[in-house]
Amino acid sequence: MLPQNYTGKLAVFYQGQGTLLAFEQLAERLGVPLYSSLNADNQEDFFLSFSEGGLKLFDTVGTRRLSPGLGVEIEPRNGEQRSWPAPKDGALAQALGRKTRTVVDATTGWGQDSLHIFRMGYDLLCIERSPVMAELLTDGFFRLxxxxxxxxxxxxxxxxxxxxxxxxxxALATQPDCIYLDPMFPPKRKKSALPKKAMVVLRDxxxxxxxxxxxxxxxxxxxxxxxxxxxxxxxxxxGGKPSQSFQGKLLRYDVYLKG
Ligand SMILES: C[S@@+](CC[C@H](N)C(=O)[O-])C[C@H]1O[C@@H](n2cnc3c(N)ncnc32)[C@H](O)[C@@H]1O
Known part of the structure; x- marks a missing residue:
């Protein structure tokens, strides 16, 4: 049953691959409709579907045509090491701090920073408030x-x-050494720090x-x-003037030390 406050932004789309039951359960968990075909009457902008071995988010924003799907990318991004534990170098590692062992990523999103932190060998807990993103992350971490x-x-x-x-x-039982935050900031100009399609979709x-x-x-x-x-x-x-700041490409890691 759909919740009363259902906004009509998202549906699950069964494309004939995989078991129908998994799609029914996904739609049920998210409280959204399940379709086995799409047509012009569909009001939703976003569709979740299993394809090519993973859960993907498709959108029709601005085009009314289904975009290529986006899933949680478990391969390292350009410039990130493949080994585990990867060397703790670069601006992110400097910001996390040399003595840090435990990290909570409180804004996990597509999990790209989380996976970078994980590959560097930190003990990591991820938190994400969007149930849709949490489904995508669960699928990504399962594939990982x-x-x-x-x-x-x-x-x-x-x-x-x-x-x-x-x-x-x-409500955390123990205090982590570091809490990492990457909330969504309003875009100020075309060349933003996160111009990737994945981040545009997340904002939409x-x-x-x-x-x-x-x-x-x-x-x-x-x-x-x-x-x-x-x-x-x-x-x-x-949080006002940070204790330290590390510059990345078009972005900053501001560090606030607990007094
Ligand atoms: C800019 S994205 C993070 C991108 C992420 N660092 C990555 O590498 O993919 C921000 C994410 O944080 C989540 N978020 C923002 N505020 C939150 C909160 N208070 N609790 C949990 N998640 C939150 C949003 O739902 C969104 O998915």
């Missing part, structure tokens, strides 16, 4: 766990919690994160040692 090198090294994928980090951080689906100041306060309360905020280079620091 099947990879040869993960099995050879007997590694578990990162743990994932679905919910609002403002609440979940306050979820909108900007309006409660990032509250999230920052919750992170400062919950962390053992530091909070790292990734932000576009044009944005004001989220």
């Amino acid at each position: 766990a099947q990879l040869d090198w993960m099995q050879r090294l007997n590694l578990d994928p990162p743990r994932l919690l679905q919910g609002n980090s403002i609440d979940l951080l306050a 689906l979820l909108g900007d994160d309006q409660d990032k100041e509250q999230l920052f306060e919750a992170a400062m309360q919950a962390t053992g040692k530091r909070v790292v905020v990734k932000s576009p280079d044009y944005a004001e620091p989220l």
Whole structure:
């Protein structure tokens, strides 16, 4: 049954691949319709479907045609190491801090920063509030766990919690060394820090994160040692003057040490 507040933005799309039951369960969990064909009457902009071995998000924004699907990419991004644990170098590792062991990524999104942090060997907990993104991440982390090198090294994928980090951080049993935040900032110019299609789709689906100041306060309360905020280079620091700042390409990692 669809919830009363269903906005009509998303549906699950069964394309004839895989078992229908898995699609029915996915639609049920998300409280969205399930279609086995699409036509001009479909009001939704986003469709979740299993294709090519993974869960993907398709959209029709601006075109009314189904885009190529986007899933959680489990291969390293350009410039990231394949080995595990990869060397802790680069601006992100500097911002996380040399003595950091445990990290909570409180804004996991497509999991790209999380997977970078995971590959560098940190003990990582991921939190994501969007149920749609949490489904995509669950699928991505499942695929990660099947990879040869993960099995050879007997590694578990990162743990994932679905919910609002403002609440979940306050309920953590132990304080992590570092809480990592990468909330959605409004775009200021065409050449933004995250111009990738995946981030454009995320903004279309979820909108900007309006409660990032509250999230920052919750992170400062919950962390053992530091909070790292990734932000576009044009944005004001989220928590006022940071203790340290590390420059990436069109972005900054602002570090706030707990006093
Ligand atoms: C810019 S994206 C993060 C991208 C991510 N760093 C990556 O590498 O793919 C921001 C994500 O944080 C999530 N988010 C924002 N505020 C949150 C909160 N209070 N609790 C949990 N998730 C949150 C949003 O739903 C969105 O998926």
